Amino acid sequence: MKTQAESVKYINAMEGTFVDFDLAYGCQCYDVANKYWYYVTGRKLYGLYAKDIPTDNNFKGYAKVYENTTSFLPLPGDLVVWNGNYGEGCGHVAVVTQATLSQFQVIENNWLGGGWVNGKPGWEKATRRWHTFDFPMWFIRPHYAKSTSVVKKVASKVTIVTKPKTTVTKKKFVLVAGHGYNDPGAVGNGTNERDFIRTNIIYNAAKYLRSAGHIVTLYDKKQDMYQDTAYGYNRGDTKKYGLYWVKNKLKPNAVIEFHLDSAGASASGGHVIKNAYAADNIDKGIQKALEDTVGTIRGITTRNDLLNVNVAYSQNINYRLVELGFITSKKDMDYIKNNLQDFTKRMAEGIHGKPIGGTPAGKSKKITWAWKGRFTPNTKIKVRKSPGLKGVIVDKDSWLKDKSDWVDFVSVTKKDGYWWIKFKYPTNPKAGYFYCAVCKITDKKERIKHEKAFYGKLTWE
Numbered sequence: 334m335k336t337q338a339e340s341v342k343y344i345n346a347m348e349g350t351f352v353d354f355d356l357a358y359g360c361q362c363y364d365v366a367n368k369y370w371y372y373v374t375g376r377k378l379y380g381l382y383a384k385d386i387p388t389d390n391n392f393k394g395y396a397k398v399y400e401n402t403t404s405f406l407p408l409p410g411d412l413v414v415w416n417g418n419y420g421e422g423c424g425h426v427a428v429v430t431q432a433t434l435s436q437f438q439v440i441e442n443n444w445l446g447g448g449w450v451n452g453k454p455g456w457e458k459a460t461r462r463w464h465t466f467d468f469p470m471w472f473i474r475p476h477y478a479k480s481t482s483v484v485k486k487v488a489s490k491v492t493i494v495t496k497p498k499t500t501v502t503k504k505k506f507v508l509v510a511g512h513g514y515n516d517p518g519a520v521g522n523g524t525n526e527r528d529f530i531r532t533n534i535i536y537n538a539a540k541y542l543r544s545a546g547h548i549v550t551l552y553d554k555k556q557d558m559y560q561d562t563a564y565g566y567n568r569g570d571t572k573k574y575g576l577y578w579v580k581n582k583l584k585p586n587a588v589i590e591f592h593l594d595s596a597g598a599s600a601s602g603g604h605v606i607k608n609a610y611a612a613d614n615i616d617k618g619i620q621k622a623l624e625d626t627v628g629t630i631r632g633i634t635t636r637n638d639l640l641n642v643n644v645a646y647s648q649n650i651n652y653r654l655v656e657l658g659f660i661t662s663k664k665d666m667d668y669i670k671n672n673l674q675d676f677t678k679r680m681a682e683g684i685h686g687k688p689i690g691g692t693p694a695g696k697s698k699k700i701t702w703a704w705k706g707r708f709t710p711n712t713k714i715k716v717r718k719s720p721g722l723k724g725v726i727v728d729k730d731s732w733l734k735d736k737s738d739w740v741d742f743v744s745v746t747k748k749d750g751y752w753w754i755k756f757k758y759p760t761n762p763k764a765g766y767f768y769c770a771v772c773k774i775t776d777k778k779e780r781i782k783h784e785k786a787f788y789g790k791l792t793w794e
């Protein structure tokens with residue numbers, strides 16, 4: 334067996350070459366996989382169709398087959414096998430070179446059908462390409478040889494190899510999907526709270542939290558934590574049902590219950606609901622994640638008229654109820670559906686307290702400064718719920734139009750080629766923070782204080 338590092342190096346070197354391992358039918362997907370597998374394990378893969386590789390081969394003792402799940406993360410060097418919906422019924426196979434929880438990169442043959450054309454070897458070389466996950470899908474991981482550096486260290490007994498210190502503190506989270514049983518919750522835009530949150534939100538949020546090292550339990554299926562808690566509450570049983578059960582059985586660090594709000598079609602944005610305990614970092618993290626994505630309709634809100642909120646208070650459970658946006662708002666629902674992975678990842682990051690899975694290049698750069706001032710527009714400017722061109726745009730009636738619409742801003746953000754200010758409407762501060770562009774970035778060093786062509790008058794505090 335080769336080491337993982339040797340294996341990954343070998344597959345990466347195959348990119349851009351014609352790989353016809355069995356010298357039959359040109360460059361089939363099987364050829365890349367087999368050439369790689371032979372190098373790594375000294376064995377060949379058997380079976381007529383790629384889709385049957387997991388079942389037609391005995392991997393016992395030298396490799397392990399993993400069936401894909403929403404939380405499975407492939408590693409570089411894994412074989413990946415597609416089902417019979419691909420490759421005209423034959424499936425497909427490739428070798429993973431890198432992966433995240435939402436996609437993975439491979440080196441592969443014949444994805445485009447150019448491996449064997451008109452009875453002759455075709456034009457398609459081994460290619461590096463990104464793919465998304467599917468079900469069912471299988472990943473096969475060799476039992477690699479230990480890396481030589483580790484073997485050397487152990488053999489010479491010079492160094493005791495210790496795991497690097499990890500900064501992640503493993504926590505136990507319970508994610509609760511609102512409503513359940515016969516209660517669908519609020520209805521809108523062709524769905525309801527109960528089903529939409531179960532299908533889309535909590536599995537994805539859990540996937541990201543697990544990838545950050547946490548233990549996540551879902552309170553979902555057909556159950557309704559509200560009805561379960563109420564059952565215990567009414568019987569005076571503070572152990573066995575609903576949120577009581579969660580506390581006693583799961584002993585979580587935090588409980589997060591997800592809902593969607595309901596109102597007229599124009600109401601939009603999410604918010605976090607708390608009991609009388611002060612908002613903690615999880616509350617603030619989720620609220621911030623909402624602010625940066627779907628937008629917020631109000632700040633973190635204390636309530637004492639909701640059962641689980643009150644039980645959490647009396648039982649001293651770290652709990653919050655999150656309204657993710659309005660199910661009755663097409664804007665909110667379109668945003669969540671179109672940005673589902675990013676949206677649920679941001680919620681998970683709000684809970685986790687920092688970015689998950691590394692920070693994409695450039696994103697760690699500071700883009701917001703807490704510089705305050707007053708802005709008086711001299712033209713019509715769109716107002717958004719978050720800074721940047723992707724921010725959800727509010728109704729036209731609320732855009733800034735002329736100098737009567739001055740606003741005091743609390744920070745400036747550099748994004749998408751514009752400077753954005755963060756402000757509350759002086760006439761309606763309860764509506765929370767909004768954003769608008771105040772100028773295009775033209776200064777070569779991107780300094781706002783050197784810009785001249787503002788869409789109005791900007792004075793610093």
Ligand SMILES: [Zn+2]
Nearest residue numbers: 511518592593
């Ligand atoms: Zn609800």
